[in-house]
Amino acid sequence: MRLISRVLNKIEFRVASLVFLILAFVPVLEILTRLFFNNGIKGAESYVSHAVIWVAFLAGMIASKEKAHLSLTSGRDLFKGSLAVFSTSLSRILSGGICFGLTFSALSFILIGFDPTQMVGLIPIRFVALIIPLGFMVMGLRFFYIDEKKMVTTPIILITILLGLFLGIPSMTNMLYSLLPDPPLFIDSLSMLYYDFFHYAAYPMIFLLLLSTISGTPIFILLGGLAFFLFSRDWGSLEIIPNEAYNLLTSSSVPAIPLFTLTGFILSESKAGERLVRLFKSLFGGLPGGMAVMAVVVSAFFTTFTGASGVTILAMGGLLSYMLHESGDYKEGFIKGLLTSSGSIGLLFPPSLPIIMYAVMAQISVKDMFLGGLIPGLILVLSLATMGIVASFHKKRNSSFNGSEILPALKDATGEIFLPVLILSGYFGGFFTLVETGAVSVVYSLLLEGLIHRDIKRSDLSRIMQKSLPIIGGILMILAVSKGLSYYLIDAEVPQALTSFVRNSISSKLVFLIILNIILLLTGCLMDIYSAILVVGPLVIPMGELFGIHPVQLGIIFLANLQLGYLTPPVGMNLFLASYRFETPLVEIYKKVFPFLMVLLVMVLLITYVPWFSLAFLGIQG
Template sequence: MTIVAIIIILLMALLGAPLFVVILAATMLGFLSADVDLAIIAAELYRLAETPLLLALPLFTFAGYILSESNTSTRIIRLTRVFFGWLPSGLAVVSLVACAVFTAFTGASGITIVALGALLLPALIQEGYQEKFSLGLVTTTGSLGLLLPPSIPLILYGIIVQQMELGQKFTLPELFMAGILPALLMIVLLALWAAWTSRHLPLRRGAFSAAEAVAAVKEAAWELPLPVFIVVGIFGGFLTISEVAAVTALYVMLVETIVYKEIKAQHLIKVITDSMQMVGGILLILGVSLAFTNYLVDAQIPMHLFEWVSANVDSKLTFLMLLNVFLLILGAILDIFSALVIVVPLIVPIALNYGVHPVHLGVIFLANMQIGYFTPPVGMNLFIASYRFNKPITELYQATIPFMLILLLAVLIITYVPWLSTWFIR
C-alpha cells in the first residue's frame, strides 16, 4: 500500500499537481506509516500562524506589488542614471544598481526584467553597448536584489530556520545585514566586468548635471524615504520587522495612490488581491512543509543524511563546494520559494554539523538561487527575457554565460570568506 501511495504522489508531481498538495500528501503518508495522529499537521499550521515574523511577509509583498504596478521603475532609473551615469560604463552600473534596488523591494526577479528591461535594453544599445552584452546584463541583473533587505526570500529563509529551533539563534535584522556586503560584491564585480568589456566601445557618456540631479531627486522624493524606514527602523532598533513592514506598506500605498496618483482605487483592489493570493500560496506551502519537516526530524532523516554525507565528505571545504553545485542545479529547476521550503530543512542541520553558521548558509543559498534564475536549460529569467525581448532562448544562453561566470566567482568568494556574511556576529 505504501509503495502504491508513493507512486501516486510521484505521478501527482509529474502531472503538475500544486506543490502544497504533493508535500501534504507525502507528509500524511509519512505520519500514517509512523502511526502519528494527523492532527499534528494542523498544529504545525497553528504554530506557523503564531510566528512574529510572519506578519512582515504579506506587508512587504503588498508594498512590492504596488511599487511594481506604479512608475517607480522609471524614477529609479532616472535617479541612478544621474548619480552613476557619468562613470565609465555608467549606464551598465545604472542597470545593476536599479535592478538590485527594484528586486529588493518587489521580491521578484521576473518583474524586474519586465518592468526595467523594456527601459534599459534599448537605452544600453542606443548608448553603444553590444546587443549580446546588453541582453546578458538585463537578464542576469534581475535577480541581484535577492540578498538586499527587505527581500521576501530572505524573510522566508529566516522564518523557516527559526521554526526549526536548531539552537543557533539569529535575528532577521542580522540576516538582512548579512546580505549587504555579498550583494555589493556581486554588483562591483559585474561593474568591473562591464567596464572591461566595453573599454574599446564608443560609448556616449554624459556629464554630471546638478540641475538633473535636483529634478530626479524631486521626482522620486516621496519614494526615497523607503530605504530609510528599513535602515533606521530595523538597524537602529526603533521598530520591529513587522512594524517596519506595516509602515512601508501604508506609506507606499498612500504615496502611489494619493501623491503620484498612479494607482486608482479599482486597480488597488486588484493589487491587494494578487499580492495576497501570492502570499496565500507561499504560506500554504510553508505550513505543510513545516509539518513535513517535523516528520523528517521524527524519522531522523536529516541525521541519516548527515551520517551519509560525513562518511563521504571529509571536510567543510568539500561540503561547501558540493553544496554550491547542488544549489546551482536546484536553482535551475525549481523556483526560489519551492527550493526554500523543500531543501532548507534538509541542508541546515547538515551545514550546522560542518560548522557553517545559519546566517552564512542563508546567504550562500540565495546567492546560488540568483544564478539559478538564468542557468540553462530551464532558468526562469531566461524564458521571461526570451518572451519579453522576443529573442531565441539559445541567444540568451550565450549572452548570460560571461555574467554567470562572474557571479560564480562571487559565490565562491562568499562561500569561502564567511566574514562577508558574519562580520557583525560575535
C-alpha cells in the same frame, strides 16, 4: 452557474483585499497608539497573525482561479496527443484529490486542535481557522476548470472526488471519534484498510505525483502530496499538515512577507521605476558603463522589495531594456543577459523575503541575517556593474557628465530613495518590529505614490491587488504545505541520517562546501526559493553545524546559491521569464546569460569560502 461564479469571485477578491488592508493598517495603528498613548492595541499581534491565514488562503484561491500557482512546467511539451491528455488528466486528478484530502485533514485539525472557547479577540478561533479547509476545498474545485467556460470531463471529476474521499478517511474517522460517543465499528476497519493500502502504495503514488509535475502540477500540491503520502505510509496523523501550516502562518515574522511583496507591487505599478532610472542615469549616465550600473541598481532595488526576481524582469525589463538600447553602449544580446542576471541579485539585501523566511526556519535572528547579506549582496551587484563598465569601454562616448540634471531627478525620486532608509533605520534602530516595518512600507508607498506623486488612483488599488494576490498566494501556499513535509523529514530523522553519512564520508570542510554549492545550485534550478528553504534547509543546517559553519554564513551561502539557481540552465526560472519578456528563444537566452552566470558563480564561490563577507557586520572574524 457563471453568474454565481462571478459573484463568488468578486466576494473572494474583496474579502481578500479588505483583510490585506487590515493586515497593513493595524500594525501602523499599533505604532501610533504606542507613540501617543504609550500603550498599543490590545491583541493587535494576534489579529495580524491570524489575518495572514485569511490572506494566504484567499490569495491561494485566487491564484488557483488565475492558474498562477508556481509549477515545474518546463517539460509540458514533451507529451503530445493522447499521452498529453493522459498526463494533464493525471495532474488534475492528483491535484484536486490532494486538495480534498487536505480539506478533510484541516477540518479534523480544527475540531480536535482547538477548544470551542478559544478566541482571537472577539472571534472564535475555530471560525478564523475555517478558512484553511475552505481554501483547500475551493482550490480543489478549481482544478475542474480548464478555463472560465470549460470544465474537465465527468469521469475525471468523479475519480478526483473519489480519490479525495479516500484520502480523507483517516481524518473523517478522527472527526467521528471526537463527535460521537460510540462510532460505528466499521470505521476502524476502514481506517486500517486505508493505512494498509498506503503502506504498499505510497511510493507508487509519489512516483505518479512526481510524474504529474511535467504536466504542470503546482509545487504546493507536490509538497503537500509528498507529506500526505509519507505520513499515510507511516501511520502518521494527517492533521499535522494543516497544523504545521497554521503554526507557520501565525508565526511572528511571516506577515512581513505579504506586506513587503505588496510594497514592491505598489512601486512597480507606479512611476517609481522611471524616477529611479532618471536619477541613476543623471548620476552615472555620463560615465563609462553608467547605464548598466543604473540597470543593475534599479533591478536590485525592486527585487529586494518584491522578493520575486521574476517580477523585476517582467515589470522593469521593458523600461530598462529601452534605456540601455538608447545609450548605444551595448548590443542587444548583452542587454538581455544583463537584465536577466540582475533580476535576482537583490535577494540578499534587507528587507529580502527569502532572508526573513530562512531566519524563521533556522530560528536565528532576522537582523543578523540582514546584516550578513549586505556585503555579499554588494559583491554581486558590483560584479554585474563591473561587467557593464568593461563592456562599454570599446564605445566612443558622445555624452559627458551633466550635473544640472541631478538635483531635479533627486527631488523627484527622494521619496523612493528614502524608503530603504526608513526601513533600515526603523527596524535596526528598534523603533519598529519586522511586521510593523512591512506595514509602514505599505502605507508609506501608498501615500507616496497615491497622494504625493499621484501615480496611483483609488481605482488602481484593485488592479495592484489583482496582480499581487496570486503571487502572494502562490508563495504562502508553498510555505504552508512545505512545513508539513519538513516536519515529516525531521520526525523521520532524515537530517540526522544525512549528517551521519556526511560525517563518515567527508572529512574536509572545503569538500563539503563544494558539494553543498553543487546541490544548492541544482535545487535552485528545480525548486522555488521558498519551498527550498523549508524543505532543504532543515537537511543542510545540521551538516553545517558538523563542520563548524556559522549559522548566518550558512544562510547566506544557501540563499546566494539558490538565487544563482534561477539563472542555471536548463530550467532556471528567470530564464523562462526572460524568454517570455524579451520575446527571445530560450536557447538564445541561455547563451546570453552564460558569461554573467560564470561571473556570478565565481562571486558566490568567493562568498562561500570567505566567511568574513557574511560575518563582518556581526563582529565575527569567521
